[in-house]
Amino acid sequence: MYQAPRGTQDILPADQPYWRTILQTVERLAQTYGYARIDTPIFEDTSLFERGVGGGTDIVDKEMYSFEDKGGTPITLRPEFTAGVMRAYIEHGMRTWPQPVKLYSTGPIFRYERPQAGRFRQHHQFNVEAIGAQDPALDLEIMSVAWQLYTELGFGGLSFQLNSTGCPQCRPAYLHALKAYYQPHESAVCDDCRRRLQRNPLRVLDCKKESCQAIIAGSPHIIDYLCAECAEHFSRLRHYLDLLGRPYELNHRLVRGLDYYTKTVFEVWASGIGAQNALCGGGRYDGLVEELGGPPTPGVGFASGLERIVLLMKAQDIEPESLGPAPFLLAYQGAEAKDSAVRLVNELRAGGMGAILTFGDRSMKAQLRQANRSGVRFVLIIGPDELAEAQITVRDMAGGAQQRIARADFFAWAKERVL
RNA sequence: GUGAGCGUAGCCGAGAGGUUAAGGCACCUGGUUGUGGCCCAGGAGAUCGUGGGUUCGAUCCCCACCGCUCACCCCA
Structure with missing residues (x-):
């Protein structure tokens, strides 16, 4: 008997009210904040993602649905939205539009992973991007979209995690300090972390192994190494968050898996939906458009997983709007x-x-x-x-x-x- | 990719090495020759995940494979 492919699922009529509620809320919020919808192709040239997301990331190294089409062109089912949206920004000359260009999308995303609670091979995201301005107030706006979305859906008990990952100017100094700090501990640290120190040092901060916790706790904080520009950006963002009375947790260990992030990174965490508890993740990517062949252009955005939102609605007993039967x-x-x-x-x-x-x-x-x-x-x-x-x-x-x-x-x- | 748990009808779920594999929900029919929800009676629906092995005999024992779930990894 045929079954839906591993990691995919049918969204049955009984669940549609959840999706409807989420999508309606998302669309209303986008309108409220001045974001216009863009739909990009579900597949793109493989090299777009290799360039945009970055070699060395898990997504590119082992999670992409890639194949050659009948013409021999390397194609990949999109593993995230941002690269495709930036491609569209460049391709359609959006730098001639009033800046920042504010766009949102919803749709399916594909990653070849082992499924578990809250994780699928095909899942859906709500994605928001603001391209062409470096103002920290724009970072705040992006975070506010997430904030208001979860508030309007009725969620409680969420945790906003915030950090800065610096920029190409200041990050090297931090990485140097981090490696220097780890040097004497190399034998005490887990195998994975030893490997991370070579490949992607920031990720050691993310390690969940018990044996590494004490070492992580004593590690230097990146915000102490930020250049003047990044430090200023970060402190102004925090000022704006305080201005609106938005609680957040400064998380020195928050680093994200994609290469393109600069300055601001953030996630929103939920509890009660399993180990995969990130409702959304995002941040600033000031080098990405240039990396993809466009002019130097700053940008900031986030993506939220819709399946996880559905899970949390159920965990928190939030009733979706229902259309009701015919009379x-x-x-x-x-x-x-x-x-x-x-x-x-x-x-x-x-x-x-x-x-x-x-x-x-x-x-x-x-x-x-x-x-x-x-x-x-x-x-x-x-x-x-x-x-x-x-x-x-x-x-x-x-x-x-x-x-x-x-x-x-x-x-x-x-x-x-x-x- | 690694580890653990689990695979009996659409769903939930009993079950013993040996005649027709419980029960509940849902579905259909009848009890009201034109009337629901409750109740009663009946019906349909299962190669007991797949393949191999042990055995006189396996759905129940063993092995392999497949699938599902959760966790690691990583992320939405």
Whole structure:
């Protein structure tokens, strides 16, 4: 028997209200903050991601869905949004638009990983980018989108994590200090960390091994090594956060897996949804557009995982908005009555009123049972009696009260009830 | 890629080495020859994940594979 591929899932009707609620909130917020929607292709040239995300990252090294298309072009299913959006910024000359250009997207993302709670091979993200301004107030704005999104969804108990990763000017000095600090501890540290010190030293700060914790705790903090520009940027961002009374945790160990981040990095953490607790992650990427062949252009953004939002809604018992059932169900008996029912259901729908018809000429009992389960408010019964008198029997499912209404008057009656 | 746990109908879930593999939910039919939710009766639905082995016999024992779940890694 066929199954959905590993790490993918069907979003069944029962779950759609969650998605609908999230997407509606997201779209309303984007409008509120002045972000315009952009949809980029689900796949791009492989080299775009290799360049943008960076060789040496897990995403590029082992998580991309890459293949050659029939023309032999190396293609990759997008493992994140940012690279594709930056490509579009460059390709469409968006530097001639009023800056910053503020864009958002939602859609599927692909990474070849072992699935677990809150992690999938195909998942969906809400992505926000503000390109073309280096103002820390813009970092604040981006963080505010995340803040307001989770607030409006009704989440509690979230933790905002903030750090700065410096820039190409000041980071080397920090990495040097970090390596120097680790030198005497190299034998005490785990195998992974020894490897990280060579490949990607920042990541040692992220290690969860018990044996490494004490060493991490004593390690130097990057914010003590920031250049004047980065330090100023960071302190102004913190000032703005204080201005709005936004609590956050200064996390010296927060480093992110993608190469392109500069200055601000942040994540929002939740509890109760498993080990994969990051609801969103983002930050500033001032070198990325240039790296992809565009002019030097600053940018800041974040992406939030929609599956994780759904998980958290369920964990926190947050009820999504539901569309509800159609108000009418037509039950008929006899071929002639069926003709009349088919006509009436068409008429109601054309008039914008929700109506469902039963199929298969089932017994009245079966039709009412279906009506009960569907949650419709009224059952419209048409049988030989009604036909003979040009009437419709209307049954109110709440109490079971029935009344006969002349066929000619019914449409007006219905409109009054449900529109 | 590594580790652990688990795989019995759409879902949940009992079960013993040996005649027809419980039960509940959901579904269908009937009890009301035109009427739901409760109740009653009945029905349909399972090659007991797959393959091999042990055995007179395996769904239950052994092995392999596949799948699912959680965790590591890493991230949304």
